[in-house]
Amino acid sequence: MLKQQTVGVVVREIAKSYPDTEAYVYPEHKIRKTYEQFNQETDDLAKAFMGMGIAKGEHVAIWSDNKREWLLSQFATGKMGAVLVTVNTNYQEKELGYLLNQSDATTLILGEEFKGTSYIDVINAVCPEVKNSEKGNIQSEHLPFFKRVIVMSENKYPGIYTWSEFEAHASKITDQELDERLNMLHVDDVINIQYTSGTTGFPKGVMLTHMNIVNNAQIIGDFMKLTPLDRLCIPVPFFHCFGCVLGTLAAVTHGTTMVLLEQFDPKRVLQAVQDEKCTGLHGVPTMFIAELNYPDYKQFDTSSLRTGIMAGSPCPIEVMKKVIEDMGAKEITICYGQTESSPVITQTQSDDAIEKRVATVGKPHPHVEVKIIDPATNEDAPIGTPGELCTRGYHIMKGYYKNEEGTHAAIDSEGWLHTGDIAIIDSEGYIEITGRIKDMVIRGGENVYPRELEEFLYQHPSIQDVQVVGVPDPKYGEELMAWIIAKEGVTISAEEIRSYCKGKISHHKIPRYIEFTESYPMTASGKIQKYLLREMSKEKIPTA
Template sequence: MIEKTVGQIVRDMAHSYGDVEAYVYPEHQIRKTYREFDQETDDLAKAFIGLGIRKGEHVAIWSDNKREWLLSQYATGKMGAVLVTVNTNYQQAELTYLLEQSDATTLILGEEFKGTSYIEIINAICPELSASEKGNLQNSKLPHLKRVIVMSDNDYPGIFTWSEFAAYAEQVSDQTLEEQFASLHIDDVINIQYTSGTTGFPKGVMLTHSNIVNNAQLIGDYMKLTEKDRVCIPVPFFHCFGCVLGTLAAVTHGATMVLLEQFDPLKVLRAVQDEKCTALHGVPTMFIAELNHPEYHTFDTSSLRTGIMAGSPCPIEVMKKVIHDMGADEITICYGQTESSPVITQTRPDDAIEKRVATVGKPHPGVEVKIIDPLTGQEVASGEPGELCTRGYLIMKGYYNNDEATEAAIDQEGWLHTGDIAVMDEDGYIAITGRIKDMIIRGGENIYPREIEEFLYQHPAIQDVQVVGVPDAKYGEELMAWIILKEGSALTEEELRSYCRGKISHHKIPKYIEFTDAYPMTASGKIQKYVLRERSLEKTGMKTS
């Protein structure tokens, strides 16, 4: 295990690969070496200290993948403030909840995101802001919140501009920073990442330097990353995919980060081509959007070697296209969750192709995994489905200010219960078949949506498919498939059912089929199945209220 803080990793890379590009923003023509990156984050760490922010204080950050977000991640990693990541899609009620629940003393924010004014939202939450002295906000609902910083030099009442914030570095000596840097411990919490909150309120996952540095190191090792790699990262920083599998996995190996502020398939393809990226990250829906873009074939992706597909179950057919069409023949699949820092298992480039496309690989070194019967708690036999549990260095310190939820997630023996249904084969490879709450029970038969989705993906007209369960008076539940067709393709419900007959069991053929143009998505690119279930109830007339 690596016994280093996030900040020590940056300094190590500056020493070893000082002239290698640390990050590139193609859309802004910004390029910085590791030596420059180290200096930038030292300066910003001093600005945090100069502003009065202390080790252990909670600093919330709310924007898309701006350069200021990246620098803040590693500057706080050097001076010990805890970075609290905020979902870019949050609105007023959600932001209020997060700031209150996290006890954040500081909020760093962008001006807007996709037409939503973040400035208007924070002023609605804190009407006192406009009349406040900068850095001295008084709000009874959020008693801890004192400072708001905007990622621009536009002046807003009560809010520090980025330049005003950065200037506080001048008040802090190098020695003061070094003393604070040296005081950090690998088991200190350095990130609080909020879960999506699809059931109940979001929970703040407390992750330490040790959690995320070691996880990132192993992720990059599995990808065979070196200082010669260039990793395209279009996934959001606020999610662990962006800031651990993305930036930190690159930084731990001295690789270059090629960054996009927001996902756009055309910008991704252009960045891969122009920057000669060797790795590309994305959730399955991102890869699907890239592969199906009308201009896809005009771009050269031959520089690609690896990357990560993760965030939700990865369709086998999509994996095959990324390997064979895009040329990322060493791409890996990662599986995990925020509570496990986040990666539990990962495929290796030298795994057999069947294992690489049909499983999520084996557990990382130092990670224990067991598959249990969720009712009895007993381990199940090889090949039998059950709940995946994991234990090791990667487990979060707990949910912030939520002991009850922590105790529900981590048992007395230290096992994190993921809530995911998994099957482990005789070779130790794991396949994820869905969430326990997503399993469909039709007439006493357990049906896993993933199995049906994988089968339907093979139809030549289908671009994407999601299967959910809906109530049924006779069988308890029936299947409903939501299908996105490829551009220019046509398919009827009856044609699809005919395709299924004789190929899969009758009870696995969806009773309901709905064609759609898009799925409800989270800001991190995950499909919101619970929203699809709600829509399914409406479509089938099963919604009671």
């Protein structure tokens, strides 16, 4: 049965059932709060939003790393019905201006800075009127909806509310008024807008409802067997579905304790897992690779780990094996999906055979339909044949905000979301993702899936990470280029890599070009940006 509950009702019910269970812990700030306290904090903040005059359905943008204020704002807006618009922490002036304008945000909550970027300077550049405005009454010609800015700090800036000034608005609203607002909310109301990374064209605002994210989070946690005895370490960014659906909301739907880090750092993650005796750990593959390769990794005790999720980009089989064997997370799961599907479509289970758990993304969630089609004909592809994965069900977004054309391109007339991912389904229903349609390389008429070559090269003892892309070639149309990060202290040559490949994989799959690097271009959520790697690759290949 799907839950018919809004985000706010979920918090209230969990707090009633597990009042004394720790809801969240910030080890770096020595903050610990029970579910009863968390429920009260989010009630108070929901009243502050209402006291400011923020209406049901109004758009509130939030821009910071994983601060406590972000967490509380997520669930407070869930109680009073404002739509939380999540902002990528890496955004700069142009991107923030686009998002505030396109989303019709009335309010921006922000941290002071992130990795050397002053968010205060950026908002003043995007909206110069802020400095000269009365707080809460910004008048901007190019941002007609924009009214107020709140900073997660007590430092004073012209035209910007401090956090305590914001909180003080709660006194204007009674408990009864909050309850009335909460009871007005409907499960099909949009509660979150997440902007896709915009690897092609402008980012699109994905509209997600209570129904979408509450049920997705519930099922994710069920697959992980989460309970109030679990302690889940969440170092992935909140602004991404991985952080705020697979992380915070999956924990809250199960009364699980959230162990939170403001930013990812392999040492801090390992320390938190050890000190807080975390039973679960989330991360994209690059995070787990960084943890496993941390110089003092063996000095940390990760034996409390049981579960967690590796997701966000294809999970290398060898890395999964190490997380299970070395870290001890024997029940770790892989999730696959995208923001447009709330986000999880398929997930592995702890009792799946080990080869299925490391080499596939599992089976579709309950209440979720999946089909694999031939992208050229839209006909169903036979079992074992690659095709585009399409999905349908409760988890499909309401659409892209103010972008009907984009919505119709993504979701067909029968309600199927076309993911753009190439997948294979086996006779038992397990799904393997072999790449993006646009990542597939066609070399001399042969389709080559970079994922297959990456998995093969991961087995080389000197390779820490590898990404494969296609580059233009006058003879074959496309050739393969491998970008390799070698393990620390190891020297390896391109010739050694090619020799390793010979006789083990088809000749046409051996990369013609091999480059060594120390890092990849990545999104703030830890996804490798292959389109940027392709651009970098074109600059490396010799021109005729």
